[in-house]
Amino acid sequence: MRSGLSVVSGRMVPMTTTSAVLADASAYADAVATATKAAAAYYAGGDSALDDDSYDRLVRAIEAYEKEHPDEVLADSPTGKVAGGAAVGDVPHSVPMLSLDNVFSAEQFAAWAAGVERRIGREITAWSVEPKLDGLAIAARYVKGRLTRIITRGDGTAGEDVSHGIDSIEGLPAELAEPYTLEIRGEVLMTTRQFEAANEARTAHGGEPFANARSAAAGSLRAKDRAYKVRMLFFGYGAIPAEHTAEELAERLRTRPHGELMTLVGALGVHTADATEVPNRVVATIDEVQERIAEIGALRAELPFGIDGIVVKADLATDQQDAGFGTRAPRWAIAYKLPAVEKITKLVGVEWNVGRTGVIAPRAELEPVEIDGSTVTYATLHNPADIARRDLRIGDQVMVYKAGDIIPRIEAPVAHLRTGDEQPIVFPEVCPQCGSGIDTSEQRWRCERGRNCHLVASLSYAAGRDQLDIEGLGASRVVQLVDAGLVADLADLFTLTREQLLALDRMGPTSTDNLLAAIERAKAQPLSRVLCALGVRGTGRSMSRRIARHFATMDAIRAADAEAVQEVEGIGPEKSPVIVAELAELAPVIDKLAAAGVNMTEPGATGPAPKGEAEEADERPAGPLDGMTVVVTGAMTGALADLSRNQMNELVERAGGKSSSSVSKRTSMVVAGEGAGSKRTKAEDLGVRLVTPDEFAELLGDLLA
Numbered sequence: 167m168r169s170g171l172s173v174v175s176g177r178m179v180p181m182t183t184t185s186a187v188l189a190d191a192s193a194y195a196d197a198v199a200t201a202t203k204a205a206a207a208y209y210a211g212g213d214s215a216l217d218d219d220s221y222d223r224l225v226r227a228i229e230a231y232e233k234e235h236p237d238e239v240l241a242d243s244p245t246g247k248v249a250g251g252a253a254v255g256d257v258p259h260s261v262p263m264l265s266l267d268n269v270f271s272a273e274q275f276a277a278w279a280a281g282v283e284r285r286i287g288r289e290i291t292a293w294s295v296e297p298k299l300d301g302l303a304i305a306a307r308y309v310k311g312r313l314t315r316i317i318t319r320g321d322g323t324a325g326e327d328v329s330h331g332i333d334s335i336e337g338l339p340a341e342l343a344e345p346y347t348l349e350i351r352g353e354v355l356m357t358t359r360q361f362e363a364a365n366e367a368r369t370a371h372g373g374e375p376f377a378n379a380r381s382a383a384a385g386s387l388r389a390k391d392r393a394y395k396v397r398m399l400f401f402g403y404g405a406i407p408a409e410h411t412a413e414e415l416a417e418r419l420r421t422r423p424h425g426e427l428m429t430l431v432g433a434l435g436v437h438t439a440d441a442t443e444v445p446n447r448v449v450a451t452i453d454e455v456q457e458r459i460a461e462i463g464a465l466r467a468e469l470p471f472g473i474d475g476i477v478v479k480a481d482l483a484t485d486q487q488d489a490g491f492g493t494r495a496p497r498w499a500i501a502y503k504l505p506a507v508e509k510i511t512k513l514v515g516v517e518w519n520v521g522r523t524g525v526i527a528p529r530a531e532l533e534p535v536e537i538d539g540s541t542v543t544y545a546t547l548h549n550p551a552d553i554a555r556r557d558l559r560i561g562d563q564v565m566v567y568k569a570g571d572i573i574p575r576i577e578a579p580v581a582h583l584r585t586g587d588e589q590p591i592v593f594p595e596v597c598p599q600c601g602s603g604i605d606t607s608e609q610r611w612r613c614e615r616g617r618n619c620h621l622v623a624s625l626s627y628a629a630g631r632d633q634l635d636i637e638g639l640g641a642s643r644v645v646q647l648v649d650a651g652l653v654a655d656l657a658d659l660f661t662l663t664r665e666q667l668l669a670l671d672r673m674g675p676t677s678t679d680n681l682l683a684a685i686e687r688a689k690a691q692p693l694s695r696v697l698c699a700l701g702v703r704g705t706g707r708s709m710s711r712r713i714a715r716h717f718a719t720m721d722a723i724r725a726a727d728a729e730a731v732q733e734v735e736g737i738g739p740e741k742s743p744v745i746v747a748e749l750a751e752l753a754p755v756i757d758k759l760a761a762a763g764v765n766m767t768e769p770g771a772t773g774p775a776p777k778g779e780a781e782e783a784d785e786r787p788a789g790p791l792d793g794m795t796v797v798v799t800g801a802m803t804g805a806l807a808d809l810s811r812n813q814m815n816e817l818v819e820r821a822g823g824k825s826s827s828s829v830s831k832r833t834s835m836v837v838a839g840e841g842a843g844s845k846r847t848k849a850e851d852l853g854v855r856l857v858t859p860d861e862f863a864e865l866l867g868d869l870l871a
């Protein structure tokens with residue numbers, strides 16, 4: 167790929183792992199155009215097509231190219247400019263409003279600090295450490311204590327007057343506690359709650375939800391005449407003299423340490439980080455700075471507002487003056503960036519899971535994306551109303567937020583990235599677990615069976631054809647039994663009485679007797695099916711068969727520790743402890759089943775050889791399919807006509823073979839019944855032995871009886 171960027175549906179989508187390398191002048195020009203467009207959207211409060219990581223990577227690639235080709239630098243390149251050159255304004259700043267340089271590690275920070283100390287020729291003994299608030303910078307002008315004007319950062323030398331937004335900003339009082347004339351600088355952002363409320367208001371008015379809190383704040387602050395109100399919060403992080411500032415105050419603002427000024431700003435009634443869980447702190451050494459950075463970083467996920475790093479400033483005014491300013495950023499302050507916690511990725515599906523109490527919760531399935539050190543593939547979606555409110559669709563590019571250990575969540579779709587191929591999210595009409603109706607009267611949908619949902623689902627599963635095969639015990643009958651309080655677990659099925667069944671609706675003597683007979687027959691099912699019916703997490707039909715054949719008896723299975731369970735093919739060190747724990751939890755039910763006379767052995771299996779006799783383990787009677795991998799396809803006929811695919815697989819395994827569902831070079835035999843299609847063709851192509859159902863039945867001989 168030319169630039170390390172792949173083009174998906176006509177758009178540049180940054181790859182998550184590689185950092186872009188721009189190969190030629192045209193790739194460079196493309197990159198500049200993409201970055202400029204993204205930055206314009208970003209600073210205007212629209213939805214950028216790029217998340218911050220991708221934007222930063224792109225800018226680094228641009229920088230690298232420009233370093234190699236200094237004569238090719240384009241005038242509109244974002245490098246070296248405040249706001250990447252994407253923001254403008256017509257209200258001049260008295261003192262430039264700059265950006266901040268970044269560091270990303272303790273080493274980089276230490277190197278930066280050493281550089282500043284070298285520049286000023288002395289050690290810095292006071293550092294101010296504060297959260298880097300993830301919003302947008304504004305300058306708030308106060309005249310004689312009254313708030314007169316607020317201005318955006320713009321290109322750093324001039325910004326936009328956004329005074330129309332003053333009413334929606336909390337933490338920036340209309341009147342200060344003292345009648346001072348000065349300029350307060352700081353960040354406007356939306357707290358998580360303000361963001362949620364803003365999106366609610368916006369979508370209620372037919373608008374698209376904002377992708378994240380930062381763009382919501384940027385967009386809302388600039389917008390005029392909106393039909394709905396949103397709230398934002400201001401955090402002061404600087405105070406400077408303005409025109410007509412009294413000389414005594416101006417002197418104080420110019421000479422007092424940053425930490426002290428912040429206390430003053432707070433005392434004037436302006437909101438600062440001091441009012442939060444992550445107050446500004448002044449420390450003396452680089453090590454203490456690192457400690458404080460770690461502390462703030464650890465609190466990040468729980469903060470009710472977004473931060474994207476920690477700002478470290480030389481606290482003393484003399485140090486600041488001696489260090490001075492670059493064109494884009496001051497030399498006495500640095501942003502220690504925390505890993506990005508928001509990434510754009512694709513919503514590929516929605517799953518509906520039923521919780522213990524019957525709550526039916528949607529879960530978003532995502533195209534895997536690396537966020538904050540881990541790969542995210544799922545995110546929470548709160549409830550159907552929430553999905554509707556956010557207007558999410560399958561195939562949407564979505565902004566995903568994850569920090570620390572919190573469960574990843576989707577902020578919103580990046581609506582303008584839609585291609586038109588997005589599909590609506592389909593809401594379930596019946597409980598996805600047990601098939602009962604859904605109570606949709608509240609925001610959180612719930613299965614009508616409530617806490618009994620799992621019981622209904624697990625009993626229906628247990629009675630199914632491939633498990634205990636209890637004829638006459640379909641889902642609606644199970645619901646009846648559960649609702650009547652006759653069964654609370656699987657074992658209760660086996661102690662049902664004729665009287666109990668007769669008392670149920672639609673249960674005549676004949677169906678009662680048939681059901682009782684079917685239950686009686688189920689007691690003789692092989693251990694593999696009993697095990698499967700128990701629904702042990704992490705095991706399905708074929709795994710249950712492997713476990714049963716390996717151990718031969720339920721007692722042997724229950725006696726096995728995690729290590730012993732791992733001897734079963736396909737069970738690794740992650741799965742084995744889960745299985746052991748599940749079985750321990752199921753112990754009372756298993757005891758009840760055994761007491762009711764349910765079979766607990768696997769016919770034909772002898773169990774693992776005692777330790778030290780491994781050699782002799784091979785002396786089990788050889789089955790006709792020993793060592794063979796067998797695939798069954800098409801409809802069975804003759805003696806095998808009534809067998810389900812699962813029963814065929816059981817037969818294969820009882821005969822010593824391994825059942826598989828796909829044909830490969832390793833397949834030993836394919837049993838091809840009527841209508842066998844692609845698997846048969848593939849077997850022919852690969853020269854795999856093909857047999858008819860009749861030939862297969864003959865091969866099995868006695869095992870079929």
Ligand SMILES: NC(=O)c1ccc[n+]([C@@H]2O[C@H](COP(=O)([O-])OP(=O)(O)OC[C@H]3O[C@@H](n4cnc5c(N)ncnc54)[C@H](O)[C@@H]3O)[C@@H](O)[C@H]2O)c1
Nearest residue numbers: 204205208214216217218221265266297298299303403477
């Ligand atoms: N996704 C996109 O398309 C896109 C486009 C452009 C920029 N960006 C992102 O924006 C960032 C660069 O933007 P930038 O130059 O506007 O700002 P910055 O985030 O690099 O840092 C400077 C800003 O930090 C803010 N700040 C917060 N807390 C502060 C504190 N305590 N003290 C001082 N300043 C504080 C100020 O507003 C200041 O202007 C990058 O992270 C980049 O990824 C993203």
Ligand SMILES: [Zn+2]
Nearest residue numbers: 597600613619
């Ligand atoms: Zn249910």
